[in-house]
Amino acid sequence: MEDKRKYYGHTKEDPVTKNVLPKTDWQLLLDHLQSVSRLAEERAGKFGAGKLGSIAGLVHDLGKYSVEFQNRLERKSAKVDHATAGAQAVYKWYGPMVGGALAYAVAGHHGGLPDGAKGNEKNLPGRLKKTDIPNYQAYIQELVLPGLVETDLSSIPIPKTKNMAAFSRAFFIRMLYSCLVDADYLDTESFMTPDRAAARTETVSLATLLTRLNVQLDKLGERSREQPSTINTARQGILANCVAMAQQAPGLFTLTVPTGGGKTYSSLAFGLNHAVKYEKERVIYVIPYTSIIEQNAQVFREALEEVGAVEPVVLEHHSSFEYPDMSFEDWNPDEKAHRLASENWEAPVVVTTSVQFFESLFANKGSRCRKLHNMVNSVIILDEAQMLPVEFLQPCLWALAELVLNYGATVVLCTATQPAVKPLLPAGLTPIEIMPNPKELQQIFKRVTVEYAGAMTDEQVAAAMADKQQVLTIVNTRRHARLLFDRLQQLMPEGNYHLSARMCPAHRRQVLDAIREALKLGKPCRVVSTQLIEAGVDVDFPAVFRAAAGLDSIAQAAGRCNREGRRPEGGRVIVFDPEKHGMPSRGRFQEVASIAKEVMRRAARNSEDVQSPEAIEFYFREFFSEEEKYLDATGIIQSLDAGKRELAFPFPEIAEKFQLIDSATFPVVVPWDTRAEELMDEAEYHPFPASRARSLQPYVVQIYQHELAALEKNRAIKLVGGILRFITDRSFYDDCFGLKDAGEVKAAQDVWIF
Incomplete structure (x- = not known):
């Protein structure tokens, strides 16, 4: 007898009462799977894996076809593992290589990419052999898993050299995972919280931004002509070279410009001109220091954004604050757009830190990996490239090479002191210098x-x-x-x-x-x-x-x-x-x-x-x-190589190892002036204190765990809204030196910090 039961993917709450609405308002599971499949296909299609993205989206919630999960939606049963089912299905259907890659993404779409090693039931091999999962075979009434033909796989990224095989395959799995989790987040958000989805504003085209930048550059050029000097003439020459070289085919570039040569504007001009010429999707500007990210972001905003516009043109993304979900409703429109864009970098210009950029590339959690697919077909500019951390230099360079070789990115290593990284690059990748005369420029400057x-x-x-x-x-x-x-x-x-x-x-x-x-x-x-x-x-x-x-x-x-x-x-x-x-x-x-x-x-x-x-x-x-x-102090590349035959990649371990800052820091807000005090008071008595986080950033100091503990011991810290830490005693802040290094706040060893 045919089963006429309807299968649902998500319940729906009344936005006011928070009571669960009738089933007629719930999201059908098939609708969710088909929507996620379409969104994941769009994202993975950017790197030739559209069919695999489509399959991952279609099967990621197969476990919801079980009676147990449907009872869970009706609040009749406990939590149900619904991700393992889809992982088992794709592994069985598509085999250990293609199916294995899909299984990683599907199994980890909630909890994070799992470990590929045997011996632990929570790792991928253990989950693939798991037998105590609810029966989900009802899916065959609504879905047919598609077959794969040779053309479906003909354009997917492949390792360029033998020694990159493991790294490239793990990189591909992480990219596929990014497409799936972003698609899943977006469709779920669209159904569950349509107000959030509506706040994701349309972005401005890169061609429009290039026009705006040219207006700004014309103004700066006129100013230079009014104050003629050898330096100003050289800066205009640097800019002209960057614009001309932007016509070169996508690849890896170096930009060697002496300090004071105006490389911020010139590199952005290269990025936008190159992006428009080759139909790139965004420009990502990576800066080593949180201390200057606001400064550079402001320069870009002045050149690229129109006053009063809501759309997130320049997304400034770093780790000073994380935004908790409960505060969203009270954010004003431009804050909402910024926050939502920071989740997946859906903005034409992203200004971020080396920590945020590289740790995301080696992360295993969905929240960190959502943005990865938006690095595909982008222009990525690394400012002060010589500051890449030595202990992770090889994995960082290999990741950049992978983005160039297999994911359509153009990468620019921008610095006054170009590091000699050519011998360290894999696959014979050779950078092209944008400046024709670095030695002559050095003499001029x-x-x-x-x-x-x-x-x-x-x-x-x-x-x-x-x-x-x-x-x-x-x-x-x-x-x-x-x-x-x-x-x-x-x-x-x-x-x-x-x-x-x-x-x-x-x-x-x-x-x-x-x-x-x-x-x-x-x-x-x-x-x-x-x-x-x-x-x-x-x-x-x-x-x-x-x-x-x-x-x-x-x-x-x-x-x-x-x-x-x-x-x-x-x-x-x-x-x-x-x-x-x-x-x-x-x-x-x-x-x-x-x-x-x-x-x-x-x-x-x-x-x-x-x-x-x-x-x-x-x-x-x-x-x-x-x-x-x-150069790979924690052995990341070696740990990937060890599992290359069976795709047994230790994703959680790598994410834990790849920490560019070896000691976690915590942001504290200081009562520097009356404006800071006003904002702190406003946040403290606000129903959603974290909605004031960005406005408080000018008053933030980053401190280490032992310093935080000492301040808490002295009762000088107040936790507001579960996320904001306020210094409550103004005497702890010195008008000359800043937040005091009190004698009782001593680290176990010297801290070298910028």
Whole structure:
């Protein structure tokens, strides 16, 4: 006898009473499966796997065809495993390779990509053999699993070399998973919470954004012509080269532009021109530091967004806050659009951090992987590419190569000190340099001499600073910055400034404005800063002291010296060996600084410029040679290779290993000024406090677990809305140094932080 039962995928609640509505308002399971199948096919079709995306969407909820799950919807039974059924079906139907890839995505569409190793019933092999799952064969009344023909698989990504086989296949599984979970989220959202779906606004075309950018660039060009100089002429030449080279075929590019060469606008011009020419879907701008992401995002907004527009043109996505679901209803329209776009990067221009970008590429949870398919057919620009973390350099480069070779992406490694990564790239991938004359550019932008001064005590550095009207000293640790500043204050109490990440962005911005004003007016201006000032901060000092560091950091410091080239005598950068508290004990910082010092000595012996492309290349060759065994320190590529025959990939383990920041930090909001206090009060008494998270970002300081614990012990922290941490005692925030490093808040070892 034919079963006339209706099978449902989701119930529906009354938006006001939250009571479950009658079944006539529920979503039919077949409708859900067909919709997810269509959406997943669209997404996977971008990399030739449309048929596999369609199948994954069609089978992902096969387990809901069981009586037990239908009873669960009626609240008559406990939780039911509904993902294993579809995984077993595709594995049986399509075999261990194609079916195995599909099984990973289907089995993990709620809990995350599972481990492919045998021996644990929760891992994929255990789930594929699981027998105690409810009978779901009723699906055959409504669905027929489609067959696969050769043409369905002819365009899917394949490993370009034998040694990339495991990495490429695992990458493909993660991409397929991204398509499925995003499709599932979107269809479920469309049915369950249509107001959320409606808030996903249409985006602006890249052609429109390119037109807007050209208007801005014309204004900047006119300003440069009104103030003619060799530097301004060179910047216009850099921009013109970027626009011209954007016509080159998609691939891997390097953009070697000296600090001060205007590479932010020029690289964006390359990205948008290239995207329009080759019908790319978005431009993704990856920045190493959270401290400057807001600055770059603002530059892009001013160039690309129209005042008052709601659509998310420039999506700024980093990890200061996560947005809890319960707060959505109270977000204003532009906040809603931004938040929703951050879930899957559905925006034409994304500005994000290296942490967010790369950790997503190696994640196994749906919430982190949803965005991956939107990296396909995109232009990806990595600013300050030399800052890619050494311990994960090989996996990072392989991921970028995979995006270029198999997923239609164009990648630009953008830096003033181009790392010598060519020997580390797989599959013979060779980058194309956008600038025809990096060496000549280096000479044009050569505004400083770099000299190595040897060891200097804090007292000697402070005395040298006090002897100058305007000077910047960049150190490696917050502790050193504070001790040196205190020493300077004793010698010369006026005209001194301190900068570190202990200060909230609003505080730093105020201090930087004061610094720029003092520099402009020729007033005394002596600054002690951590490395954060090297990250694209536009300041111009006649002299800079730099505590020993890598040559790339020294080059960044030089970019804050005689920046505009208006001092005929040039600027001076003095590199010194600090006292013990000035060198981080974590990582291999000492070794990196030693290589830089050897390069400086070598350059001095040979009368060479330490900032020349040759010196930089020598530094990175030595660096990578010295660090070769650490380029994949956690063994990610090796752990994938171990399981390549049976697609036994340890996805959860890799996600856990791939942590670019080895110590988790927590955002705390500080009562820096009256505006901060007003926003904090507003959030505290608001029914949805987290809806005020973005407006509070200028008042956020990131702290470590031990610091958070110490503040909580002192009852200086209040948790608001389950997510926002407020500093409640203003005395814990210093008007000079920012959030206090109280004596009772001591780390087990030195913390090197930007």
